[in-house]
Amino acid sequence: MHLHPLPEEHRDTYREFLNYAFRPEGGPDWDDDDHPHPDIYVRRGLYDVPPETPLEDLDSSALVTVCGFYDYKARVRGEWHPLPGITAVASPPEARRQGHIATMLDDLLVEFRETGRYLSALWPFKYEFYRRFGWATTNNYAKTTVSPEELTAVCPAARGEFVRLRADDWDRLDAVYADSATEDLALDRTEGWWRYRVFRGWETDPYVYGWELDGDLRGYVVYRVKGDWESRTMHVDQLAGVDTEAQRHLLRFVRDHDSQVDSVVFEREHERTRLIDDLTDPRAATVEIKPGPMVRIVDVAAALEAVSYPTAAESAFVFDVSDDRCAWNDETFRVVVTDGEASVEPTTADPDATVEIGALSQLLVGARSVDELAQSEYLTVHESSAVDALGSVFTERDVYLREGF
Numbered sequence: 001m002h003l004h005p006l007p008e009e010h011r012d013t014y015r016e017f018l019n020y021a022f023r024p025e026g027g028p029d030w031d032d033d034d035h036p037h038p039d040i041y042v043r044r045g046l047y048d049v050p051p052e053t054p055l056e057d058l059d060s061s062a063l064v065t066v067c068g069f070y071d072y073k074a075r076v077r078g079e080w081h082p083l084p085g086i087t088a089v090a091s092p093p094e095a096r097r098q099g100h101i102a103t104m105l106d107d108l109l110v111e112f113r114e115t116g117r118y119l120s121a122l123w124p125f126k127y128e129f130y131r132r133f134g135w136a137t138t139n140n141y142a143k144t145t146v147s148p149e150e151l152t153a154v155c156p157a158a159r160g161e162f163v164r165l166r167a168d169d170w171d172r173l174d175a176v177y178a179d180s181a182t183e184d185l186a187l188d189r190t191e192g193w194w195r196y197r198v199f200r201g202w203e204t205d206p207y208v209y210g211w212e213l214d215g216d217l218r219g220y221v222v223y224r225v226k227g228d229w230e231s232r233t234m235h236v237d238q239l240a241g242v243d244t245e246a247q248r249h250l251l252r253f254v255r256d257h258d259s260q261v262d263s264v265v266f267e268r269e270h271e272r273t274r275l276i277d278d279l280t281d282p283r284a285a286t287v288e289i290k291p292g293p294m295v296r297i298v299d300v301a302a303a304l305e306a307v308s309y310p311t312a313a314e315s316a317f318v319f320d321v322s323d324d325r326c327a328w329n330d331e332t333f334r335v336v337v338t339d340g341e342a343s344v345e346p347t348t349a350d351p352d353a354t355v356e357i358g359a360l361s362q363l364l365v366g367a368r369s370v371d372e373l374a375q376s377e378y379l380t381v382h383e384s385s386a387v388d389a390l391g392s393v394f395t396e397r398d399v400y401l402r403e404g405f
Contacts (some may be wrong), residue, residue: 001100002051003107004058006043006066013060014043021090038192040071043088044111046104065091065100067108069120070405073188076119076365077307077397080188083295084112085405086122105133109298109326118302119361121185123293123404134325135294136358136378138185138367139399144266144275146285148234151255151264153280156248160213165220170194172217173210179242180219183270184366185295185401197403198222198238206237211249219246221253225261234261237268238402270400293401297361300329301344307364311340313392320351321360329357337393352386355379363390366397 006014046065047058067089074083086108091100112120124130127137165173170191177189187193199208201224210220219241226233234257241247254264266275271289276282297303300321316336323329334347355363359378362368370391373379381387 001046001064001103002049002053003044003046003104003111004053004055006045007055007058010045010058010060010063011043013063014045014066017063017066017090017092018088020092037068038070038190038196040190040192041068042071043068044104044108046100046107064095064098065089065104067104069108070193071117072121074119074121074401075184075186075188077184077309079308081119081306082117083119083121083185083187084117085293085403086120087405089125102133106325112298113302113326113328116302118297118299118306119295119365120298121293121295121401127291127294130294131358133296134323134357134361135296136362136367137291137293138295138362138365138401139292140271140289141292141400141402142266142269142271142273143288143290144269144273144285145288146264146266146275146279148255148258148261148264150279150281150284151251154248154275154278155252155255156245158252160211160218160249162253163210163212163217165208165210167195167199169208169210170199173198173208173220176210176217176220176240176242176246180240181402182398183400184397185399187401187403197405209253211241211246211253213246218242219250221250223254227261232261234264236264236266239266239269268402268404270402272398295361295365295367295401297329297357297364298326300331300333300357300360303364304333304335304342304344307342308340309337309342309393310395313337313340315389315393317352317386317389318347318349319360320354321357322354323357326357335393342393350382352383353379353381353390363394365399366395367399369396370394 044067045063047062048064049062068087070085072083072085073080089101122135174189206222206224208222210217222238223234223236239250241250276285276287279285318334320332321329331346332351333344336343356378359373370387374381
């Protein structure tokens with residue numbers, strides 16, 4: 001078995017695998033119209049061939065599993081870092097339960113390490129499946145359902161203008177996004193991402209409207225309407241404003257659809273968003289907290305040395321890292337942090353703490369605290385003094401990876 005870049009002539013087989021995995025109800029002849037991908041999308045295929053097989057000699061009949069990844073950059077501890085987002089993992093039914101996906105993921109992690117991609121992320125179809133391979137949850141998100149009339153309580157008096165936005169307006173939206181998406185793991189969106197993942201949809205393209213004040217775009221909302229004349233629901237995929245005023249005017253825009261839709265679903269909000277707190281009747285809304293994406297360190301030494309830490313943290317500790325999939329991580333490391341930077345090297349010293357790779361990934365991005373993880377099976381602190389040392393380095397952050405992929 002060997003992982004290869006997917007040749008152009010194998011795209012039909014690639015799409016067949018994805019269609020069966022993610023849209024079996026469409027039947028074998030379902031056509032996705034080959035929606036274009038952003039320029040940061042990379043396809044890979046696992047072939048049942050010897051590793052030395054040249055790319056030009058590959059036959060699509062040897063393809064057993066496919067995947068792709070978006071070559072993202074994401075904010076980690078306040079700075080931009082590579083964060084490939086793995087997606088489109090699929091095998092045909094005749095190739096399942098033979099270890100092919102495990103092989104593919106292992107090969108993909110090797111590729112990421114060799115190309116300087118020391119972190120990775122994905123949205124799992126099953127959390128326990130990817131947990132076995134070292135990924136761990138980053139953040140939860142909130143899904144809120146409410147009738148449009150109930151939004152009146154949060155709607156300001158009319159001001160400014162609502163405008164329809166097109167894909168060529170992507171740079172205006174990107175400026176709003178940059179001001180509003182300040183959390184860690186927010187992505188550095190490209191033009192291709194805006195055009196093909198915001199303004200395009202797999203089934204129907206969404207509506208995109210903005211709120212302008214004196215000609216200045218201050219916020220935008222991306223939504224779809226589902227249902228029929230008898231009952232319709234507005235699904236809000238994104239609602240972003242540079243400040244609270246802009247967000248409230250966008251909610252006014254949503255409220256003004258009360259003659260057309262029976263309910264509004266805010267699909268993927270930050271968990272800290274508490275729309276219900278400002279409603280006249282908080283019970284009128286239903287809020288579901290759902291688990292979000294997962295993150296994994298690809299290369300422990302490279303990742304720990306790449307990110308920044310609190311400048312006040314002066315610390316040295318020894319980590320025994322457990323990683324069943326990546327031998328280069330399954331080591332004991334001495335970590336020295338000073339002036340906001342870390343130096344990492346293997347050591348034979350006794351560890352101050354033992355940590356599983358998924359838990360270390362959560363610590364690195366700030367998704368969970370040292371105190372919290374120390375109560376789990378994934379982090380064992382051998383020296384009590386190490387708790388404070390680790391806590392001063394791996395501070396919790398406001399983490400919110402909002403994009404689906």
